[in-house]
Amino acid sequence: MKTMIVRGIPLAMQQDGWWLNSAERETADRSDTGRHQRRQRDLTRAAMLGLLIALGDALVWQVVPGLSLAVLGAAVFLVGLGLAWPRLSARTRVTAGAGAMLSLLPLVELVQPLSVLVALAGLSAVAAVLAGVQRADLMRAALRLWWIAPTQTVTDSVQSVRALQHVSPRGIDLRALAMGWALPGLATLIFGALLAGANPVLDRVLIQITTWEVPAPDMWRLWFWTFLGAAIWPVLVAYRMRERLRYRRPARATVVRPGLINAQSVARSLVAFNALFAVQTGMDVLYLYGDVALPEGISPASYAHRGAYPLLATALLAGLFAVLARPHLGARPVVRMLMMLWLAQTLALVFASVWRLDLYVDTFGLTRLRLAAYIWMDVVAVGLGITAQQVWQDRPTGWMTTRCAILGAVVLYACTIVNFDNLVAQHNLTRNVPEDRKMLCELSEAAMPAITRLTGMHASAFCDRYYFHPTLFQPDDWREWGFRNWRVRRSLAAIANQGAAE
Structure with a gap:
């Protein structure tokens, strides 16, 4: 018996079995649609990037920094907010707007290194908000942005180059296109040359066109555009960095091992520190606040000036030791009270430092450095108060560092607005x-x-x-x-x- 083989699928079966590949076809259609939408969004962001680079060139290039920096920062924020608008709640939009305004106000007041730093830090936090980071992770996300954003820019640039390499002109016959334009192009060049030889005016125009020199691009300006684009692009695609900005390391069990800082060494150190600081506090009471005369050869001004800055450094080291020693205080009330007593004496040293500096300024005048010392002595005093509250209430270290960081940020922000030279x-x-x-x-x-x-x-x-x-x-x-x-x-x-x- 002879066997007949039918190659392919019969037409009737193809028509009746349309349902066999419908799911796959719908999946492919959805994939193509999503890819097309992503491409359209990327093209929109690329167009916005080009416009912002052009705006930055007009506002900042070869211009003394001023209001233009704040305007450029506001424009970048508004474009980033517009692109992220559908994914943000109303509260998040208001928060991002308020944060951007507070970040850019110091630039309106005066463009200086501190105001630029405040603006960059504030806009980093705003970019994290646009990415969808929650308030609890905002500070860490703003810090991570400084190394995640350049990586995102480089990654997107590489992917764009690869996508361009794989673009093929589908549906276009290049050979037919070349053959269709070969005759018109060649004939036009020949007739143009003949007409130019017969027409001196046209000949002069062609000579001017052919001898026209394209000006060489300014390399520094190109680098400026590159840097500006790299800084702006992460704000336009902030949502792509959301997961990396919110990344948290897995919690690990903390094992306290015997070392240089342990329960015994902390207790003994606190006893020695309290005794040593008590000597300094007693001498300050006698010579600064009392009427006891200083030894011969030591003037009140020299006593005040010599002790102001070393005592400030002592207070900073004392705060650091308190943070490191807190896990070893344990449940022993005596050690905890020794720590509180030592922090109180350290705070008294800071007040003595302020008093010393005040005496010296009354004698020799105010300078920028002395004014900065006033500010940081007050910051250290408040920081020691926060540390004492942490120890007394047995708060975690993160509680203290968060509040100290907020304190430092508020003080730095205020310093961008105050006119210190006028005060001096x-x-x-x-x-x-x-x-x-x-x-x-x-x-x-x-x-x-x-x-x-x-x-x-x-x-x-x-x-x-x-x-x-x-x-x-x-x-x-x-x-x-x-x-x-x-x-x-x-x-x-x-x-x-x-x-x-x-």
């Missing part, structure tokens, strides 16, 4: 202290109104004997405008008008 000039020119004109002349333009108002002389005349003197900056356009500079120019104009009226 006003203090020294209104107190009975030796006039350090050289130090005053090395201050910024922010000290010019105080110098002009309190000395009756313009800053340039007041500092005519010195090489350094405050110089008033005049912005060329709105991009270089700054709120503090505007206040200085307005104050000087008011002083000049008042002098002319008198």
Whole structure:
């Protein structure tokens, strides 16, 4: 018997068995649709990136930093917020907007390294909010963003290059295309050459076109565009970094092993520290707060100046030791009370440091460094109070570090707004202290109104004997405008008008 083999699937079976591959076809269609939508979103983000780079070039390139930085930061945030808008709740949108505004305000006041740092840190936290990170993980996510964002930029760039390499012109016959344009192109060139030989005007135009030199690109400007694009792109694709920003290491059991810091060494150290600090506290009570005369050869000013900064360093080390020793306090009330007593004595040393610095400033005047010492002594005092509360209530270390970090962030933010040079000039020119004109002349333009108002002389005349003197900056356009500079120019104009009226 002869066997007949039918190759392929009969047409009737193909028509009746349409349901066999419908699921696979729907899955493939959905996959193609999702891929097309992702491609469209990426093209939209690439277009937004190009527009923001062009805006940054117009606002920042070869312009003295001013209001333009804040405008660029606001534009980047608004585009990132618009792209992430559907995935965010109303509360998250308001939070991100408030955070961006607070981050950019120091740049409006004055563009300086500290205000730039505050803006970058604040916008990093805002980018983490746009990525969908919860408030509990926001600080850690903002720190992770500094190394995750460059990785995301490089990864997306590599994937874009690979995607372009695999793009093929489907449905286009390249041979037919070349054959279709070969004759028109070649004939047009021949006739154009003949007409140019017969027409001197057309010949001159063609010569100018062929001899036109394309200007070489500015390499520094290209690097600026590259850096700007790398910094902006993570904000536009913040959602892609969400899982890595929220990543947490698995909890590990903490095993306390006997070492240099243990229960016995902590208890003995606290006894020795309390005794040593009691000696210093007693001498401060006698020489700083009492009327006991200092030994011969030691003036009150030298005693105050010599002890201010070392005691501040001592307080910082004491706080660090308290953090390291807290797990070893155990349930022994005596050791815990010794720790609280030592922290109280450390806090007393900080107050003594402030008192010493105050005596020295009353004698020799205020400087930027002494003003910074005032601020950090107060910060250390509050930090020691937080540490004491942690020890007393047996709080975890993360509780203390979070509050200390918030304290430091608030103080740094406030420092971007306060006009310290004006405070230094006003203090020294209104107190009975030796006039350090050289130090005053090395201050910024922010000290010019105080110098002009309190000395009756313009800053340039007041500092005519010195090489350094405050110089008033005049912005060329709105991009270089700054709120503090505007206040200085307005104050000087008011002083000049008042002098002319008198």
